[in-house]
Amino acid sequence: MCVSGREILCINDHIAELGEQETGRLIASLPSWRREEAERFRHLQGRRECAVGYVELLRGLRLLFGLGGTPAFSYNEHGKPFLPGHPDVHFSISHCRQAAGCLVSDRPCGLDIERIRPLREALVRHTMNPAEAETILSAPCPELMFTRLWTRKEAVLKLLGTGITDHLQQVLAPERLQGISLRTIDNPIRGYVLTIATQA
Secondary structure: OEEEOOEEEEEEOOHHHOOHHHHHHHHHOOOHHHHHHHHOOOOHHHHHHHHHHHHHHHHHHHHHHOOOOOOOOEEOOOOOEEOOOOOOOEEEEEEOOOOEEEEEEOOOEEEEEEEOOOOOHHHHHHHOOHHHHHHHHOOOOHHHHHHHHHHHHHHHHHHHOOOOOOOHHHOOOHHHOOOEEEEEEEEOOOOEEEEEEEEO
16 A cells, blocks of 8 residues: 555555455455446456455545445446545556555546566557557567556556547657656566556
8 A cells, every 4th residue: 555645555466365265255245236246257356356446445435535334336438437426536446367456536546457468569569659669579578568558558548537549559648648647666576567647
């Protein structure tokens, strides 16, 4: 967990250690609407990530804003969740196989967490502009560099609330990042990278 000004990042990067029984108990403790969302996942991993992400949201809301209970989300037209009745509370949940977490802030924000995985050059060419692709392919660890840039793009899109667009190659163009602050944290030991995007 890290706190900066009026934002807090709550993260659990030991979720792979949650067994089936522990995950079942965690899901049973969720409000019915979130329990239903978790149970829609066919595999244990998806259910685990969904449950832990919500628990980290609750922790962030309690620590930063003193909000208790188990609030339900509403969603904008692109699927970005928000809390009705709390227009000054912003959050972004993200998860991958290695970690699940939530960024809670008093400003629009985006969080993306991705595991570091083998690189596919076709994906690099599709999602990155030529300069980004060159940076990735010439890096000492291309997989890590790709994950850094990908999480930055996703975090920005989550902050904006637009979802993944057809303009992935231009997401990090300087003119598009005006007023946005990005922080990327590598955790190669645990196998993931995360990026936080907030309105500056």
